[in-house]
Amino acid sequence: MHERLSFYIKRNSVIHHLNPLTKLTLVLALILIAFTSPWYWTPHLLVLIAIIPLSFLGKVAPEFFKTALRLILPAAGFLFLMQAFFQPVGETVIFKFYFLDMTQESLMFAFRNATRVIVMVSAFTFLLLTTHPSELMSDLTRRGLPGQFAYVIISTLQILPQMQAKAQTIISAQRSRGLDTESSFIRRMGSLTPLIGPLVFGSLAEVEERAIAIEARGFTSKKVKTSLHEIPDPSSDKLIRWVLIILVIISIALKLWLS
């Protein structure tokens, strides 16, 4: 019941065994290249030859495509339509809709921008599918990310499903006391107090308890902490990261040089 709010899918793949920082670097590199590369077809190519194959390599392809269809494509499609119609560039009108013109140039522009967004969101989806959030955070904390920052992210992911479960129990408890939650809207508005009261009180009490619990384990201590889970970072990972950084630099350099 107390599942974390995360996309993470536990599988045994090459990607899952990569260091989280390597995967984060990969994602950021893909995004930076998609946005800086001077060549028009780069973002499209990145989706086809990098992100989709990577999702297969990470054994998360079915889930990846499901998320893409549900979440990424509608958003990118909307962006595409907006930009195709409202971008005031170009002369070659190919489609007219009342006062809206779709030109060849605005179409090209919209197509690239929509694909850039697809690269950005799908790369992050890929990261979230193959990396456990707490693994990413503990690796980043070990590398110097402030613990408070990691705590905010992790606790948010953890608290939401817990609050959801708690809300469900409260609703059950009040319905057992004859509270009508199924009839008209007005009556349901009236039944909000008995539901929200315990949820807010309970959650506040939990936040305090959580703060005391982590402080009891030396959360704000300045000493270097050891970790129960050692996250491996072999030299192959370091090599991959350097290659990715060099690719990004090349992409940015080309952009500056050509413009």
Place this chain on the structure above:
Amino acid sequence: MKIQIDNLRFTYPTGLEALRGISLTIEAGEQVAIVGQNGAGKTTLVRHFNGLLQPTVGSVLIGDWDTKKYPVAKLASRVGYVFQNPDEQLFSKDVGTEIRFGPRNLGYSKEKIDGLVKRALALTELSDKTETNPYDLSPTWRKMVALASVIAMDTPIVIFDEPTTGQDAPSITRIAHVIAELRREGKTVITITHDIDFCAENFERVIALSEGQVLLDGAAIDVFGQDEILAQTYVEPPQLTRLGKRLGLKETVRNQEEFLNALKR
């Protein structure tokens, strides 16, 4: 009011089959304890009694009402359910208002509500605390408020989910007193508990669940006698029952009185 459960099966949306074919009849006025390891299906079972959960297969009848045909708010007039954690149901600014909430939902007259609230307060020894905010009370007393708020609904069936967990000795005595009083009024009391001594002292019938099925069902004295079978669901008979057995007493004993009587013989 009679509870009839016929071949009840329940599968959670996650695919977990929590109940695998349970058939039971609980007569009006019976005092039943449900025991079993965590995940045996105890809470899942009792949540079917007031319609919070609906059977995947089979049926649950409360009197002449099929729980599938009545909403929870309606079934609440027949089955009172005290949840494990009082903090998940208390919201009013004082104890009196909190206890009125249930009976008011059931649409009783003002005079009837006044009488029921008074009786519930007296039974749980809360009469001097009606003006207090429930959150200013200690957790043991908040539990009493939760108990009172359900007792005041005057339902023929009352369910307690682990009433004694985290309670001190005086509070457990109060809960036992409440159960005895409900029995005297002819109400059915069903209690989920891990506290076997409490179970032995207050309940005649014990149902042991294991992995969604009824492992043992019968008089407490017979159920506690079968310690090998009980061990399958990680339940140990009460201390005195085990001591009696080690001493080689002929009959199974449940409480001090029975133990001393058996020793005298």
